[in-house]
Amino acid sequence: MADGYYEDEAPLQGFRLSSFRRVLAFGRPYLGVFVLVIVIALVVAGFEIGLPLVFAQVIDAADTGDAERAWLMMPIYAFLVAVLVAAIMAFINLVGGVSARVAHDIRRDSFDRLQDLEFGYFDVRPTGWLMSRLTSDCNKIARIMGWATLDLAWGSATILVVAVVLFLNDFVLASIVMGTVPLLAVAGRWFQVRLLETARLVRKTNSRVTATYNESILGVRTTKTLVQEDNNARDFEAVSARMMNESMAHALYGAAFMPTIGVICSLGVAGALWFGGDHVIAGVITIGILSMFMHFATFLQEPVKEMARQLTMIQSAQASAERITDLLETEPKIRDSEAVLERIAAYGGDEPGLACDGLPNHIRRVRFEGVTFGYKPDRPVLHDFSLAVEPGQTIALVGPTGGGKSTIVSLLCRFYEPTHGRILIDEHDVQDRSLSWYQSRLGIVLQQPHLFTGTVAENIRYGRLDASDDAVAEAAALVRADAFIDRLKDGYQTQVGSGGVLLSTGQKQLIALARAVIADPEIFVMDEATSSVDTETERLIQDAIERVLEKRIAFVIAHRLSTIRSADRILVIQNGRMTESGRHEELLGQNGHYAQLYRDHLVSWDEMQRA
Ligand SMILES: Nc1ncnc2c1ncn2[C@@H]1O[C@H](COP(=O)(O)OP(=O)(O)OP(=O)(O)O)[C@@H](O)[C@H]1O
Known part of the structure; x- marks a missing residue:
């Protein structure tokens, strides 16, 4: 079993800028910071290139015995280093700060949207999937926005300025050294993609190993009593061996990466030495300039590697960007209609007796009018359900499992909306009332309360x-x-x-x-709310609830006879239909499903509790 966090890491896809359109908007408020980061990246690139130029000057000064020039280079060198140190500190600070702010903004908007979305959205998306959106996807996008901006600006500026400096000094040597850049780029990209893919596989399998450990520890008693130790050991061996192979593949790519880059760089160094020696002897360039070429021949790997890494990260973040966009652009299906919003805006007062939507601030009657509903519209689980309830009335819903009891209360709470029919609050369709006002009038206690x-x-x-x-x-x-x-x-x-x-x-x-x-609340909903307390406590709660419910509308899904018996009306719900309705004695008299339920289950359940 996997934990769902790494399961949905999509394979790398072809790059599409449009995938990032929505998330890039989160960078807009910090445009000034991004521009500053780019400027600092250019300064760093320029000053880093200045250092080998200073070395070249010092070597040439030493070669010609020009001590004054050599000494002059010292303060210049110190200045370059000081600026570099300050610039590096500044960009780490700026990029860290902007990444944290962008992550915060994306998290906040995603969280707000999640809070607005209806139950149906959560029905089809596992918790792990949603957690990933709020954590790893947000962080990934924010990190990339900051660091990719910096590294791409720094990398391309560095390569460009190095190329200009080299070509200005010696065309042939520059062509040799710069000729390694495409090779470095291809190798860098090839390895980065493989490293990323194998790292993902290792993480994915690691989550399986963790889950297997977890299951075997939690289920140790069951395993031992069913003598399943050998089977479990075989399963674990398979998943662990898989992780070993994937880890080895990852390590192999990691081990081959740097030597391959090193070989390509040494081709540049060797070429520079081969032709550079001749050019020094011929007086085309100085020894200092030759040493600068050799320095750049190895230094160029840094910007190329970083750019390859960032481009791969951007590509790998594409799926995260698409998922966050999908979440942010999902419009809640259950929300105030335009008409309700207009009414709320037009009213804007707080007269006693009126709710925020300008309609009465109380509930005198709830009516289901021919309500049909399906979690999938083409597969109804509740059919043509009608009912009217007034304050002081308690409705008990009973019936076989999967019959539709919870569905009725979910519709009452407006967690879902009817596929056909209406739910009326004092003759107003509940969809014409403010959602937040209506839900603030509900008190809900679930079987497994959170x-x-x-x-x-x-x-x-x-x-x-x-x-x-x-x-x-x-x-x-x-x-x-x-x-x-x-x-x-x-x-x-x-x-x-x-x-x-x-x-x-x-x-x-x-x-x-x-x-x-x-x-x-004016409407009270309880889903087997007292099933886990002892009989004595339940009796006490029952008294209290009766007092609480005195003037309220109540829907109770209860399996206990004591709860059901005191209800004003009991509805038997089977296969999404109300098949019986009445008080306890009336239903017993009908000798139908309720009477059978009473004989087979309710009496024995209550007796069991009393025993
Ligand atoms: N979130 C959901 N998505 C899809 N189908 C659902 C969902 N919740 C319930 N169902 C289906 O709707 C039908 C009615 O379920 P409901 O939970 O309303 O029954 P119930 O009478 O409350 O059952 P129980 O007594 O077991 O709680 C069942 O067939 C169930 O599988």
């Missing part, structure tokens, strides 16, 4: 950010969570751990209940 890293109090307050400590304690007391919270080491200040791992499922459910209650 808690955020932080304290118990912070998690309860998440339901209403301005709630006082007293209000937090009140909400906890209402759902009977106060007893266990008081027993925790730091009470309300106890850390719950990532996702609430430091608490039991029942305790998480109680906190999630308090979090929902504190928001004072």
Whole structure:
């Protein structure tokens, strides 16, 4: 099994500038910094080339016994080095800063977009895939924007100025030395592509090795009881051997890269020496100039290698750029319509009794009107569902697994929108109301509630950010969570751990209940919210919930008889259809699916809990 982070590293594709159009826009606010980076890169290139020229002067001065000229070169050399040091420090600082800012901007926009997207978007994209967008893709693009700008500017300026200096001094020697540049470029590119591809393979297989370790450690009991050690060892041997081969291939390319570059450079040095000696003897050039040619013959590998590396990195980042563009350009399917936005803008007031969209700030009735829905529009999982509910009514949804209960509450919460039919809030289509207003009127407690890293109090307050400590304690007391919270080491200040791992499922459910209650919602949705607390606690919660629900609309997906029995209406949902509807006694009288469910499952479940 892979962790999903490296799985989608696409093979290198042909370069398309259009892939970068959207992400390049993130560099626009920092255009001034990029221009400065380019200027500094040119200065560095110029001054780096100045150094061998100074050496040439010193060698020639020594050759002709011109001590004054030799000494004169010292302050020039010191000046060049000082400027180079300052420029290198400046560009590292500038490029690091601009990369961090661009990464921040891309991350922020991607995160904002993720928050706006509807559930359907997340249904088809694994968490690992989305995490990669927010982390590695953002960083990759930002790093490349900074360093590629610098290295490409520096590299091309260096090669150009070296070429000019060499050709001005000796055409033949310059042709020999510069002739190695295309060879260096081809070799540099060839190796960089192979190194990148083999490094990716190693990372990908490494993630498999890690996952295999992880599985074998977590599943050690199951493995031993099923006597699967030999099979596991064989599987691990195969994946580990694969990683060994890929690592060796990577090491081989790495080992061959520098010697190959070295051989090409020495061709330039040898050519310069071969013809340069003659030219010195003939007085065409001095020894100092010959030494400069030899220096450049080896130095040129640096800009060529860097440029080849950056071009490969740009190419490898193309898929990241496309994925970020895809995320940023995905328009949320569920959001306020133009008409709602216009109404919100036109109203702009805060009269009591009116919501931000200028319509009533309360919910007196929810009505499903012939709602049909499919996660894929051509495959409906809910058919022609109609229902009207008023405050004070609790609807219990029961039925076989996969029947469509969660789908109904997801539609009620506007996590998805009906394929056909409407959901009405006081005679207004829910799609004509402000999405954020509507969802702020909902209190939702899921079977596996998610808690955020932080304290118990912070998690309860998440339901209403301005709630006082007293209000937090009140909400906890209402759902009977106060007893266990008081027993925790730091009470309300106890850390719950990532996702609430430091608490039991029942305790998480109680906190999630308090979090929902504190928001004072008008519609309450519970998906088997009390399935993991003990019977005594559940009875206490049940009392509390009944009080909480008194004046609210409630939808409960509950498997417990006690929860279902007290509902005002029980709906049996089978194969996406409401097949029975009524109070507990009425449904028992019908002797249909509910009566059977009651006999086969609900009674025994409750008895089991009481035992
Ligand atoms: N996110 C989704 N994407 C695609 N299909 C889904 C999705 N969620 C549910 N389904 C399908 O929709 C149908 C109804 O599922 P739903 O979760 O509403 O049933 P349920 O009655 O709540 O089941 P359970 O009691 O097991 O929770 C099932 O066939 C299920 O496979």
